[in-house]
Amino acid sequence: MWETGETITLQAPALFRKKTGTIYLMNRRLAWVPQSGLAPTVSIKHDDIKSLFVNAAGSEKVILKIVEIKPDTNHNFIFSSESASEDREKFKAGITSILSLRQQRALNGGATPSSSGAAPSYGGGSPVISDTSAPGTPKTQAQAKLGARRGLGTGPSQELKTRLALLKQNKELAGLHRDLVMGKHVSEEEFWENRKHLIENKSAMDHQQKGQSSAWLDLKPETGESNDVKYVMTPQVIHSVCQQYPSIKRAYDAYVPDKLSEAEFWKRYFQSRFFHRSRSGRGANEPDDDIFDKALEEDEEETKSAPKRIKLDHINKLVDLSTTEEDHLESYTSPESTMAAGRTKESKEAMPLIRRFNRYAQRVLNSTVGLKKPSKGDALDMNGVERAIVLEDLQEQQESLRIVLDIQDTRRYFESQGGDVRSSKIQEGQDPSTILLQFYNEFTSQGVELNKPFSIPDTTFDTLMKNVKANRAKMSPPKDGSQVLPAQLYQEALSCHSAGNEILRHFWASTGLDKAVKHQRMIESLKKIRDENVKSLLIQASSLGTESLNAMKMVSDIARGRQDDRMTG
Numbered sequence: 001m002w003e004t005g006e007t008i009t010l011q012a013p014a015l016f017r018k019k020t021g022t023i024y025l026m027n028r029r030l031a032w033v034p035q036s037g038l039a040p041t042v043s044i045k046h047d048d049i050k051s052l053f054v055n056a057a058g059s060e061k062v063i064l065k066i067v068e069i070k071p072d073t074n075h076n077f078i079f080s081s082e083s084a085s086e087d088r089e090k091f092k093a094g095i096t097s098i099l100s101l102r103q104q105r106a107l108n109g110g111a112t113p114s115s116s117g118a119a120p121s122y123g124g125g126s127p128v129i130s131d132t133s134a135p136g137t138p139k140t141q142a143q144a145k146l147g148a149r150r151g152l153g154t155g156p157s158q159e160l161k162t163r164l165a166l167l168k169q170n171k172e173l174a175g176l177h178r179d180l181v182m183g184k185h186v187s188e189e190e191f192w193e194n195r196k197h198l199i200e201n202k203s204a205m206d207h208q209q210k211g212q213s214s215a216w217l218d219l220k221p222e223t224g225e226s227n228d229v230k231y232v233m234t235p236q237v238i239h240s241v242c243q244q245y246p247s248i249k250r251a252y253d254a255y256v257p258d259k260l261s262e263a264e265f266w267k268r269y270f271q272s273r274f275f276h277r278s279r280s281g282r283g284a285n286e287p288d289d290d291i292f293d294k295a296l297e298e299d300e301e302e303t304k305s306a307p308k309r310i311k312l313d314h315i316n317k318l319v320d321l322s323t324t325e326e327d328h329l330e331s332y333t334s335p336e337s338t339m340a341a342g343r344t345k346e347s348k349e350a351m352p353l354i355r356r357f358n359r360y361a362q363r364v365l366n367s368t369v370g371l372k373k374p375s376k377g378d379a380l381d382m383n384g385v386e387r388a389i390v391l392e393d394l395q396e397q398q399e400s401l402r403i404v405l406d407i408q409d410t411r412r413y414f415e416s417q418g419g420d421v422r423s424s425k426i427q428e429g430q431d432p433s434t435i436l437l438q439f440y441n442e443f444t445s446q447g448v449e450l451n452k453p454f455s456i457p458d459t460t461f462d463t464l465m466k467n468v469k470a471n472r473a474k475m476s477p478p479k480d481g482s483q484v485l486p487a488q489l490y491q492e493a494l495s496c497h498s499a500g501n502e503i504l505r506h507f508w509a510s511t512g513l514d515k516a517v518k519h520q521r522m523i524e525s526l527k528k529i530r531d532e533n534v535k536s537l538l539i540q541a542s543s544l545g546t547e548s549l550n551a552m553k554m555v556s557d558i559a560r561g562r563q564d565d566r567m568t569g
Contacts, residue, residue: 010094012087015078023077025094041543046098062088162202179499185525214364217244233266243363247295303352317385485551496533
C-alpha cells in the first residue's frame, strides 16, 4: 500500500465523502485510505498542496480542507475520533510546516534552508496559507533572485513576466508546467524552448498601443461626503472634451493660462449653459458667460452648416463615380430624391446630431492615423488606369519570332520516332490462324470461361466485409473513457498523457551525442510517469468500481500504445 521509503508521521480516523477511513500524513504525501481498503483513494504529494483551511472552533463537525494547485481541486476531511479537534490541530501544524519549508526553499532559489536540517516539528503554530498566484508558478521573490543570477536586474525580466501571464491565462499550459517543471522532469528553459512563439505573440499584444475610443464622452459627477458635486478632469478627459468640441479647444487656447487658470476655466465650463444644455432640460437657467456662450454659438453654427464639398481631384479615377456621370443621363437610373439629407422633418432634426457624431469620429481618426495628404500623382496616373481597363485578350496578337521546322520526308521521321515497325510483322511462312489458335489455347488453359457469369469467392467477400467494418470502426467516435470516469479523474488522465507526450518531444529532440545526459533523463522521467502517475490513476479508478477501472485501463492502454508508436518512430 505504501511506497518504498515512506514513513507515517501522523494518522487519525476521518470521513471523506461520507465514507469512513483513515487519513495519513507521511514524509512525501498526504493520503486517505478507506476502511478495509488496500490502497489510498486520495493521494496528494507535498508539492501539490496549495493551501489549507479549517472551520470555526466549536463547530459540530471538525473539518480540514486541503486545496491542491490543480484548478478546482480540493478535499474535505471530517475527523471522527473523540479527540477530533486535537487530531486536526496536529495535521494543521504538520501541513503548515511543510508549506513553510517549501516557501522558504522557493525564496532561497530552490536550496534547502540551513535551519531545515532537522525533521520538521509538528507542534503548535498558526496555519500558513500558500500564496500561489498561478498553478505551477514560482514566487515573485524567487523570480527576482533568478533574474539577478542571470544578470536581468533585481526585478523579474520582461520574459519572465510574459511567462507568468501565459500561465495565468492558459490552465492547460499551467498544469503541464506544474507536472513537468515542478515535477523536475524538465527545466524551466527546456519547457519554454519550444514555446518561444507564445512568448513573442504575448509580448507583441502587450506592447500594442490601443487607439483612442470614438465613444461620446459623458462626464458624470462624483458626490463627496458633504454632498458636494465634483468632476474629475484628467488629461485624457480634457483631451476628449477639446476634441469633441473644437470651440472649447479654441477658448482653452485663448484664455488658459494667460487670462484664466486651468481650474477656473473648467469650473466656469461646468457652470455654463454650454455644459448643461443637454442635461435634463437644464441650460436656460444657467448664468451668462461670455466665453462659453460664444463657444456655444460657434458649436451650434458648425453643427447646422453643411459639410464642405470634398474635392475629387485626388480621388483615383477607377473609384470616382462622378467621372462616368454623363454616361447615365439618358438611362433609366436617376438619383433618389427621397434619400437626400434634410428633405423630411425627421431628418432635419437628426442632421445636426449626425453631423456632430461624424465630425467627431473624423477628428478621432485623424488624430490616430494623421491627415492623409492627397497625392495627385496617384490620381492622375493614366498608366495605372490603362493597365486596369485594357484587356490583353482583345489586343492584336503580334507574331513571335521563331524558326519553323520544315520536314521534307514526314514518313521517315515518324517511323524513326515510333521504333522498328518491321519487328512486329508476321514472319514469312507463318500462318496467322495458327498464331491465333495458339493464343486461344494459352488463354483457356488459365481456367477463364467467358460464357459463364463471374462469381466472387467467399473468402474474398469476407475479406472485403472485414475491411469495411474496420474502416467504420475507425470513423466512429472513439471510446476514450470520458463517459464513465468522473470529470476530475479523467482530467488527471489527460494531464498525465500530455506530460508524457511533452517528455517524448524532449526525448526525440535530445538524440544527439552532445545531449546524451538529457536523453537519459527523459527516459527516466517517462518511466517515472508510467510507474507512479499511471499507477495512482488506476488505484483511484479501482476505488470507484470495476467499470471505472476498466475504463481507466483502456485509456492507459490507448495512451501507452500511442507513446510506443512515437518511441519507435
